[in-house]
Amino acid sequence: MTLSLYSDEHYMREALKQARYALAEEEIPIGAVVVLERQIIARAYNQTEKLRDVTAHAEMLALTAAANYVGNKYLSDCTLYVTIEPCVMCAGASAWAQVRRVVYGAHEEKRGFRRYGNLLHPKTELATGILATESAELMQQFFAQKRK
Amino acid sequence: MTLSLYSDEHYMREALKQARYALAEEEIPIGAVVVLERQIIARAYNQTEKLRDVTAHAEMLALTAAANYVGNKYLSDCTLYVTIEPCVMCAGASAWAQVRRVVYGAHEEKRGFRRYGNLLHPKTELATGILATESAELMQQFFAQKRK
Numbered sequence A, B: 001m002t003l004s005l006y007s008d009e010h011y012m013r014e015a016l017k018q019a020r021y022a023l024a025e026e027e028i029p030i031g032a033v034v035v036l037e038r039q040i041i042a043r044a045y046n047q048t049e050k051l052r053d054v055t056a057h058a059e060m061l062a063l064t065a066a067a068n069y070v071g072n073k074y075l076s077d078c079t080l081y082v083t084i085e086p087c088v089m090c091a092g093a094s095a096w097a098q099v100r101r102v103v104y105g106a107h108e109e110k111r112g113f114r115r116y117g118n119l120l121h122p123k124t125e126l127a128t129g130i131l132a133t134e135s136a137e138l139m140q141q142f143f144a145q146k147r148k
Helices: A008-024 A058-070 A088-096 A132-147 B008-024 B058-070 B088-096 B132-147
Strands: A031-036 A039-045 A078-084 A101-106 A125-128 B031-036 B039-045 B078-084 B101-106 B125-128
Touching (some): A008 A031, A008 A058, A008 A078, A039 A058, A078 A132, A088 B088, A101 A132, B008 B031, B008 B039, B008 B101, B031 B058, B101 B132
Parallel strands (some): A101 A125, B078 B101, B101 B125
Antiparallel strands (some): A031 A039, B031 B078
């Protein structure tokens, strides 16, 4: 039981909750949480429309909130969970923060960072495909609604 | 005279002023301004130390301030001036904002975005080397002080 409580899937479900808040506010539904020593220290969802600010991606807001929480711009003991593969901007931010692990749900072929090589910090571990289907489905739902 | 008043060099001097504010506050001395229709609509300098936030690069703060000013997350009529070649994160942010032009001073071989290819928006024009010496000298001054 304790294993599943602190699993990547558990934290990704929390990131998915954030993504659903974004969907409810007609934002591109991407959510993120930052975890330190099993504890969620930051939660955020994409707010680029509400804030009219391209930098307000879920990951950016979560990293800033996490840095505020720990009182340090380096997050080298933290894991960033995000429902969709981060873009170049967010990958770059995680690199500056020296995040210990980045875990994402679904790949993003077009906007994701991985097509540009490994933009993460050399010490950052990467895990992918956690709740990928649920993460991708939220995106498909959003863009299907948009097209209506 | 009017030509030099609205030249890239003129705006880069304003970005350099911002970089000097950063230096005075013991921040890595990088400054940025955003220009719309010849007018400076945002000025910012690197504040990663003060804010303990890796996302608080000069370019990010300037892009957010500019978006607030125009009331639109897209800055497709704006030019971003920055004293040093942007990093991956900041190049990515300028791409999302669809900035019309990016103008920077000195190259940054290690941390600059260009080693990863063209991360800017396909419509973004790039100009480099404007007041490169002054921009680079500020950085050298900072790191020389640090080593003391």
